[in-house]
Amino acid sequence: MEYARVAFPLPQDLTFSYAIPVRLQSVAQRGSRVLAPLGEGTREGVIVDLMDEPDLPDDSIEIKNLADCLDDTPTFSDELLTLTKWMSEYYLSSWGEALRCAAPAAVRTRQNRLVHLLATDEQIAEMRQSRQTEILSILKEDDGLSIHQIARRMGAGISKLRPPLAALQEKGLVELQSNVQSKARPQTISVVSLAKPVSEIHEQISQLGAGRAPKQAEMLRILLDCSDETLTTTELTKRANTSLSGLQSLERKGLIHFESVQIVRNPMSLDPVPSTQPLTLNPDQMTALQAIQGAIDSAKRELFLLHGVTGSGKTEVYMQAMASVLDQGKQVIVLVPEISLTPQTVSRFVGRFGSRVAVLHSNLSDGERYDQWQQIKGGAADIVVGPRSAIFAPFPNLGLIVIDEEHETSYKQDAAHPFYNARDVAVRRSELVACPLILGSATPSLESFYHARQEEYILLRLPSRVSNIEMPPVEVVDMREELKRGNRTIFSTSLRTAIEERLSKGEQIILFLNRRGFSTHVFCRACGYVERCDHCSISLTFHFHTKRMGCRHCGYERPTPQVCPECGSAYIRYFGLGTEQVEQEVVKAFPKARVKRMDSDSTTRKDAHQQILDVFRSGEIDILVGTQMIAKGLDFPNVTLVGVISADTALNLPDFRAGERAFNLLTQVAGRSGRSEAGGDVILQTYMPEHYSIQAAQGHDYIGFYREEIGYREALLYPPLSHAATILLRGEVEAEVTQAANQLLDQLEVFKEDRFPTVEIRGPVPAPLAKIRNKFRWHFLLRSEDVEELRELIQCAVAATAPTNIDLIVDIDPMSVL
Structure with missing residues (x-):
């Protein structure tokens, strides 16, 4: 007997041993995806090792068989197994979670637990518990439903359905079975070919044409004429202007073959892409x-x-x-x-x-x-x-x-x-x-x-x-000076003049603001009340076209109030600037211009992103307003002006990478201008013109920015001079989150003093986004020059604490500390 060690996408970094039945021994290899019994059901996992003996902690444990193998050849090579194992160790996840990342969702299985009725009519009639009776009645009408389907019919959540289902299962009145399906399968088409020699087909065409089947004769004639083509059943019936029944009749007569052929669903545009040749390098x-x-x-x-x-x-x-x-x-x-x-x-x-x-x-x-x-x-x-x-x-x-x-x-x-x-x-x-x-x-x-x-x-x-195209000059406009001169619009005098000039020449303009929506918050000027999300600790964003306020973290929405919910005042105002408002202001200021907005709100439909870019490239849009979507990798030779409405949005975030993010984004968006011999300009509006990120972006000066930023990182021992990690704790009861955070701090300090004295611990404190989706959030920031010590300290402290009812999330080398 051969045995397999299987990793599952579970938070616990454990593997499980299974026997490989004879029928699977030819296909169950290291790196193969398998179905295996786990708990009450069957789960998809990956074989990470093959063994002659099972690896069991206790000889009394009964070893189970693998249920099935999902691969003819392994999905994961030895190299990918080694890579994902390293990932799990470095990022403190389970091996199974790392393997889940390494295969697209489309090749994974989808599992439903189906509920089957075992109870008799008499047993249903004798049932006294209302929820159990309702479940049995639903199954009597429609057996073999999934748990989700039953929950929908009852109008109940899954969590409320589990206790009565478990009780019914224990009584032997229902049974649960796992139904495993692939998320995606190969797509096939049916193609038609002649099954007889050409001479015989000619005879059949004459007979069928003279008789009562002229359409069948026509289909044979088309197949003869198109012998070098592959015709599908759909194409053939369409050309002959007939139905599928005629084709089926020809098959019964032995004149044609049907064959199922697998096709590749091509995600590329159907438009042909012209081939290109290597360019001469400078x-x-x-x-x-x-x-x-x-x-x-x-x-x-x-x-x-x-x-x-x-x-x-x-x-x-x-x-x-x-x-x-x-x-x-x-x-x-x-x-x-x-x-x-x-x-x-x-x-x-x-x-x-x-x-x-x-x-x-x-x-x-x-x-x-x-x-x-x-x-x-x-x-x-x-x-x-x-x-x-x-x-x-x-x-x-x-x-x-x-x-x-x-x-x-x-x-x-x-x-x-x-x-x-x-x-x-x-x-x-x-x-x-x-x-x-x-x-x-x-x-x-x-x-x-x-x-x-x-x-x-x-x-x-x-x-x-x-x-030899020059980098575009960048003009920095101090919006404080514009305000002193009485200009309260979102356009500085320089930007307004430059837009008018480009429009008169038929050139194109990109206006950038990395904040979507119309206004960032809805505010009562009488009492200071701000509309906030019911589930998160952030203000709601107002969207003009829907006249609704929405949360960008959890998706919660509600109508905009006409009067203040707190004091009843009608002095409701919209503060902060988003791309939706910029679009409106542009339309007002330049009524003859063709304006389009591109952000995550305007590109929710599939291919909407590309459709906007295609229209812009064709010259049907004069001014494109957008977020970071328009800052990266786009090449439009007719764009001769880029305007940054506010360069300060990224700089004001409470994150040690804020300056780096701002410089990168401003430099990238500035690079969209002047990409042809026509040249171009960039106008960057800011209330912080003295900030080194702004000044470096003005001069396209990465080295100057690096010198300033690395000095700041060295002084505070931030990455890349050290490794960082964040620990986030979140839960629905704030007191429990606070208690768990303090307990974890105690363990971190114990292990730090004993074994890891060089690791710096900051926190716990409420996260900058202190509540998201009804969960309160506290976090730690840890730093060390030795990433091994950092990871080991976290592992030891978390294992010693193991809080219940609290999500604990560790991020090694985080990109953000929000």
Whole structure:
């Protein structure tokens, strides 16, 4: 008998031993996804090891069999198993949680627990408990419903349904069965082909045409004429203007075959992408490529930081390096921030490398993601372009990893364990497979540039734009002076004049504000009351078009009051500025301009993001108003003016990375202007013109910014001079959260004094966002130069505390402390 050790996506970092039944021994391999009994049901897990003997803590434990194997070939290679194990250890998650990150949701299973009726009519009639009786009555009418379906019919929550269901199960009146389905399956089409020699088909056409089946004769004639085409049943019946019954009749006569053929759901645009050829590189690009080429040719793991200003041709360097890797029969992973992953970005790679490019991102359907993953796994694709999760692409012979806009915070997972940073995972994966890694950015993360200064990364520079196009001049406008001059509008005199000038020339304008909505809060001027979310400790944002207020954290909405709920005053005012209000002000100030807004509120429909960009590119929009969606990776030659309505929004956040985020965003959005020989300008409005992030952005001066910021980080021992970790505790009862936080502090201090004296502990204090979705939040910030000590201290203290009814979330190397 063979045995498997299986990891499940559970918070506890445990694995479980199972016997492999004979029927599964040929397919159940290390890295295979399996179904296995766990608790009361069956769960999907991954085999992480095979054994001759079960690994059981107690010989009296009965070992169970695996229920099924979901893979013909393993989903996870040995390399990906090693990578995910490292992730689980570094980010303090379970191995199963790390493995869940490494496979797209589309290839996972969906499990329903179905409830089947066992009770007789007499037993139902004798039942006295109302909820149990209601469940049995529902099942009598419609047996085999899922728990969720029963809950919906009863109008009850799942939690209230569990006790009566458990009681019915214990009495033997119902049984629960697990129903496991794949989230996505291969898509097939039915194609038609001739089953007889051509001479016989001609005879049949004559007979059928002379008889009562002219449509059948017509279909045979079409199949003869299109013998070099693959016709589906739908296409054939449409061409012959007939129904499926005629085709079925031809099949019964043995004249045609039906065959089921699997097709690939293509997420690319249906419009053909013109092929492109490699461009001639300038000397700086050539120097960078030669350095990368040396590492590719020697199959050597080197880490390159490609620091190039916006428009300097970083993508061309990537693509020529990628072509060299493909020539060696190897594969490439290209990571792009989700926000930049537009068809425009993907088409650059498709235009150069054709159908060998697979794409992964969140806007794909489950079916499209499933097919793209299978294309990668099956060897039909050599390049994958995608967001952070694409770092787990199952390439067997990886030759290069590229991370574009490597400074982007979206490379950090923040929704579920493990809270990994794809950049750091890429560094580890490049080490495992001994391949080069290129980190590209106009505004490198402080961590990456620090590593380059320490000679841990090789720094490559592209200091100028291609074709000798100058960087756009940036004018900083002090809005305090505008206010003194009586200008209370959102447009400075300089920005208003520049917009009018560009509109008169038929040129395009981008106006940027990284805050959506109409107003950031609704305020009573009589008593000072502010409308706040009922579930979170933040003010509600007013949306003009819906006339409703909404919470950007939990989605809660309610109508805007006409009078103050607190004092009854009618002096309700809207304060703060969002993109929706900017759009309105632009329309008022420039009534002849064609204006469009692009933010997460205006792009909720699938492909809405791309549709707006396509219309803008075609010249049908004069002014595009938007958030950070318009700041990244977009190239519009006719944009000659970028206006930043308020440069201060990011600077005012209580976060040690606030200055870095502000500089990065301002530099990136400024880079959208002047990307052709027509040139361009940037006007940056601020109430803090003296801030070093603003001044550095004005001069496109990354080095100047780095010197200031690294000095601040050194003085306070913030990353990259140390490693940081946050511990967040949250729960519905504030007193319980506070108590758990103080208990954890006691344990942290005990272990720190005993074993980890160099770790600095700050907190616990209420988090800046002290309540979200009805849960109160307290947090700690820990720092140490030794990340191993940091992680071990947290593990020891959390294990010793183990609070109940409290969520405890650990984030190693956090991107935010909000």
